[in-house]
Amino acid sequence: MNFVAVQMLIGDRAKYLGLIFAVAFSTFLMSHQSTIFAGIMDRTTSQIKDIKDASIWVMDPKTQYFDEVKALTDDDVYRVRGVPGVEWAVPLFKGLPRAKAFDGNFRVVNMMGVDDATLVGAPRDLVLGSPEDLRKPDAVLVDRVGYEFFFPKQPYVLGRTLELNDHRVTIQGIFNSSAPFQNLPVFYARYSQALTYVGRERNLLSFVLVKAQRGLSDSEVCRRIGAATGLDAATSQEFGWQTIRYYVAHTGIPVNFGITIAIALMVGTIVAGQTFYIFTLENLKQFGALKAIGVTNWRITGMILLQALMVGAIGYSIGIAMTAAFFEITKGNLDLRGFVLFWQIAAGTGAVVLFIVMAASLMSIRRVLVLEPAVVFRG
Amino acid sequence: MIKYGLPIFAALALTFAVIKIVHTQPVHAKLMPPAAPPSAVYANQVGAVGLVEAESENIAISLPVPGLVTRVDVQAGDRVRKGARLFSLDDRDLQAELALRQSSLALAETRLEKLAMSPRPEDLPPAEAKVRESEQLYQDTAVQLNLMESVRDKRAIRDEDLQRRRLAVKAAEARLDQAKAELALLKAGTWKPDLDIARAEVLEARRQVERVEADLSRLVVTAPIAGEILQCKVHPGEYAQAGPLAQPLILMGATARLNVRADIDEQDAWRVKSGATATGTVRGNTGDRLPLHFVRVEPYVIPKRNLTGDSTERVDTRVLQVIFALDPGARVYAGQQLDVFVDAGGQK
Numbered sequence: 250m251n252f253v254a255v256q257m258l259i260g261d262r263a264k265y266l267g268l269i270f271a272v273a274f275s276t277f278l279m280s281h282q283s284t285i286f287a288g289i290m291d292r293t294t295s296q297i298k299d300i301k302d303a304s305i306w307v308m309d310p311k312t313q314y315f316d317e318v319k320a321l322t323d324d325d326v327y328r329v330r331g332v333p334g335v336e337w338a339v340p341l342f343k344g345l346p347r348a349k350a351f352d353g354n355f356r357v358v359n360m361m362g363v364d365d366a367t368l369v370g371a372p373r374d375l376v377l378g379s380p381e382d383l384r385k386p387d388a389v390l391v392d393r394v395g396y397e398f399f400f401p402k403q404p405y406v407l408g409r410t411l412e413l414n415d416h417r418v419t420i421q422g423i424f425n426s427s428a429p430f431q432n433l434p435v436f437y438a439r440y441s442q443a444l445t446y447v448g449r450e451r452n453l454l455s456f457v458l459v460k461a462q463r464g465l466s467d468s469e470v471c472r473r474i475g476a477a478t479g480l481d482a483a484t485s486q487e488f489g490w491q492t493i494r495y496y497v498a499h500t501g502i503p504v505n506f507g508i509t510i511a512i513a514l515m516v517g518t519i520v521a522g523q524t525f526y527i528f529t530l531e532n533l534k535q536f537g538a539l540k541a542i543g544v545t546n547w548r549i550t551g552m553i554l555l556q557a558l559m560v561g562a563i564g565y566s567i568g569i570a571m572t573a574a575f576f577e578i579t580k581g582n583l584d585l586r587g588f589v590l591f592w593q594i595a596a597g598t599g600a601v602v603l604f605i606v607m608a609a610s611l612m613s614i615r616r617v618l619v620l621e622p623a624v625v626f627r628g
Numbered sequence: 629m630i631k632y633g634l635p636i637f638a639a640l641a642l643t644f645a646v647i648k649i650v651h652t653q654p655v656h657a658k659l660m661p662p663a664a665p666p667s668a669v670y671a672n673q674v675g676a677v678g679l680v681e682a683e684s685e686n687i688a689i690s691l692p693v694p695g696l697v698t699r700v701d702v703q704a705g706d707r708v709r710k711g712a713r714l715f716s717l718d719d720r721d722l723q724a725e726l727a728l729r730q731s732s733l734a735l736a737e738t739r740l741e742k743l744a745m746s747p748r749p750e751d752l753p754p755a756e757a758k759v760r761e762s763e764q765l766y767q768d769t770a771v772q773l774n775l776m777e778s779v780r781d782k783r784a785i786r787d788e789d790l791q792r793r794r795l796a797v798k799a800a801e802a803r804l805d806q807a808k809a810e811l812a813l814l815k816a817g818t819w820k821p822d823l824d825i826a827r828a829e830v831l832e833a834r835r836q837v838e839r840v841e842a843d844l845s846r847l848v849v850t851a852p853i854a855g856e857i858l859q860c861k862v863h864p865g866e867y868a869q870a871g872p873l874a875q876p877l878i879l880m881g882a883t884a885r886l887n888v889r890a891d892i893d894e895q896d897a898w899r900v901k902s903g904a905t906a907t908g909t910v911r912g913n914t915g916d917r918l919p920l921h922f923v924r925v926e927p928y929v930i931p932k933r934n935l936t937g938d939s940t941e942r943v944d945t946r947v948l949q950v951i952f953a954l955d956p957g958a959r960v961y962a963g964q965q966l967d968v969f970v971d972a973g974g975q976k
């Protein structure tokens with residue numbers, strides 16, 4: 250009987266391909282838009298994720314998200330160190346100074362200042378140089394975006410100079426950064442030097458980076474830091490999600506993408522559903538004949554679901570491959586880096602597609618179930 | 629074709645997608661820091677930043693008077709004993725004044741000597757001769773009067789002559805008395821009050837000399853304690869200001885043992901108990917833990933001194949300073965920063 254169902258499906262070539270393309274493009278649209286949305290949201294947490302050696306961030310209790318910080322006092326590092334369960338704590342500075350090249354090109358950059366002694370937080374994925382080079386005088390590490398902005402179409406060489414707040418800095422390393430939300434260049438310097446690259450403020454300590462002692466969970470140490478110092482402590486993941494929630498709640502990005510995804514979902518469901526419905530209606534005679542020879546309703550339902558699954562599987566495979574191919578092609582572009590087809594999105598799209606084809610097929614199933622076998626014998 | 633081709637194509641497409649998805653998933657592996665940060669030592673601890681200083685605390689050498697530096701006798705790193713000469717200021721004007729005062733002293737002394745030695749021996753014979761002369765003159769007038777009085781017949785002499793001779797005797801007598809008195813005065817020497825005045829003048833001149841000498845000695849700056857010269861920022865030819873300076877001329881201290889001055893945030897101050905042990909680590913070498921021994925708590929909580937050195941900073945927190953001693957031979961330098969963990973009690 251399953252063989253009959255497959256034959257029925259591919260027998261009508263136009264409708265068969267139409268169904269597959271409806272599902273494939275619906276899949277592509279949904280997974281692609283979801284990936285771009287997730288990528289943009291993920292970008293807001295790039296600098297949090299790029300710091301791979303500390304798992305807890307301590308900040309002012311009123312901090313909403315990563316890009317807007319209120320400075321702590323220098324002593325807060327020592328207060329955090331005094332909290333039981335803290336293995337170590339080091340300062341981290343984050344600022345937005347303006348970098349100038351000597352040809353007059355300028356750009357606001359994300360300046361990260363890492364602890365002078367330990368360099369906790371320094372980038373490790375370097376194209377040229379090493380994190381230890383930060384110890385050199387006036388050293389900065391710049392990401393590829395920054396380098397290519399200031400020295401476009403030039404080979405990567407170290408030792409070039411830029412100007413930051415009237416200070417001359419030397420590029421001692423070029424690294425791969427995760428793209429920030431605004432895709433600003435990312436610079437790293439030592440904490441003591443980074444402070445001099447921004448204007449005068451009284452307090453400049455942005456974050457305290459903490460590592461929990463062995464055997465204690467990060468969330469437990471966060472709770473203890475909060476209780477002991479009155480500051481807000483969050484794990485990297487929590488802080489990342491906090492930042493994402495801020496952007497979701499305060500920008501139009503989710504609405505925009507949400508509408509696109511919803512339309513993809515609706516169009517996919519309606520086109521596939523309608524095509525399937527017409528397909529089933531046209532095959533009513535065949536179903537009637539099957540019923541007339543004694544095939545049960547259950548069996549017929551199974552046949553229709555099999556057809557739906559087949560269409561869904563083929564359409565989904567093609568659609569998801571299109572999305573994967575898109576991000577494979579754009580992978581090399583620096584400005585589009587960080588957009589990755591997450592497996593969660595692929596799986597979620599699969600589930601939605603399954604739902605679409607099931608819903609579409611079930612819309613037409615009713616007609617078959619109430620069908621009188623006698624209809625076959627009428628005109 | 630459509631019967632098998634499409635499913636096969638779909639299967640290939642799905643395989644491609646799965647491979648790409650698997651390969652591009654972001655990895656969030658945790659890494660170790662490039663250099664190990666100072667890590668927790670005690671179960672209950674207070675973190676602080678410590679500044680290494682000399683056991684005697686760091687002494688910023690100052691001077692009582694400003695002046696031009698002419699000689700510097702030490703350099704950074706020298707170990708000096710107490711009272712050793714550190715540097716000297718220009719003393720030419722005071723040396724000139726000293727010479728002047730010394731000559732004044734000599735003058736006063738000579739004057740006193742002269743007064744003490746009077747009468748001058750050569751003055752006596754003329755005075756004695758004068759007495760003798762007056763005596764002879766008196767004798768002469770007395771003889772003349774005698775001759776006149778020995779005349780019996782008073783008519784032979786004029787009464788006027790007799791009167792004149794009598795008066796001449798009296799005058800000669802008075803002159804003799806005067807000569808004798810003058811001789812006596814001469815022999816008596818200097819009057820005592822005059823001598824006293826001269827002695828006082830000598831003393832005054834000597835005090836003047838001593839004052840200039842004291843001024844001169846103030847131009848030589850010496851070590852107040854035995855210790856090590858930590859910093860020498862004074863050079864010959866420079867003008868040295870008196871009073872406290874932002875950049876001390878010479879910084880010294882007793883560095884046989886070093887102390888650590890730990891700044892503890894006032895919010896954590898209550899957790900530090902007197903006598904608490906502590907551990908310090910040098911920045912850049914956290915593997916080497918230095919034991920710290922409690923010395924004392926500074927009883928006054930002071931505003932945090934920010935190491936950025938910005939003078940316009942407002943105070944936002946105050947710190948309790950606790951002094952700890954380092955073991956002798958610890959490989960740290962005065963002025964170095966340590967990350968300090970103070971034991972706040974409790975189980976590890």
